[in-house]
Amino acid sequence: MSGQVMPCSPQEIASLFLFEKLSPEQLGRLCAEGRVERFEAGPVYTEGDPATCFYVMIEGTVVLSRRVGVDDVEVGRTSQRGVYSGAMQAYLGDRVPQVYTNSMRVTERTRFFVLPAQSFADVMREWFPMAAHLLEGLFFGSKNTQRAIGQRERLLALGSLSAGLTHE
DSSP, rough: OOOOEEOOOOHHHHHHTTTTTOHHHHHHHHHHHEEEEEEESSSOOTTSBBBEEEEEEEEEEEEEEEEEEEEEEEEEEEOOTTTTEESTTGGGGGOOOOOOEEEEEESSEEEEEEEEHHHHHHHHHOOOOOHHHHHHHHHHHHHHHHHHHHHHHHHHHHHHHHHHHHHH
16 A cells, blocks of 8 residues: 655654664655655555565554454554554565565555665664664564474364374
8 A cells, every 4th residue: 555655754653762862864764765754644655565565653542453363453543643563674684574564544644754665674773782682682582482382282283183083
């Protein structure tokens, strides 16, 4: 989806908690590489689509949802300035599929600072290398933990099923 592109103001994006500690040069770079977009009520992006942008809300209301079977389940709704979503795993590069992990829609006219995924990845690695490294470790560590727990749960379920069949 695409909204109406508007001028980006370094002063405005500096008022968002995510960017409040950045230097004027960094804010200038973000405005040069990103844009401000206004969306009318409706979808912004859809789970599973290529993750092309990182979104930071300036004003409005967003609803995040996840697909469970054929249903979209709302997982979050907020009007808090500065909330972000989108291509948050871009800094991991081609080590993970670069797709949106949820869907986002807006319930009213909403403005976002929108940064292309590659620009987000570049500034994360360049400006925050230690944080990017820590987040990378957390991401892959959590994935490994989830995989081990899922395998254990499947084995327990299989054991219960086997015991039930043996009992019958």
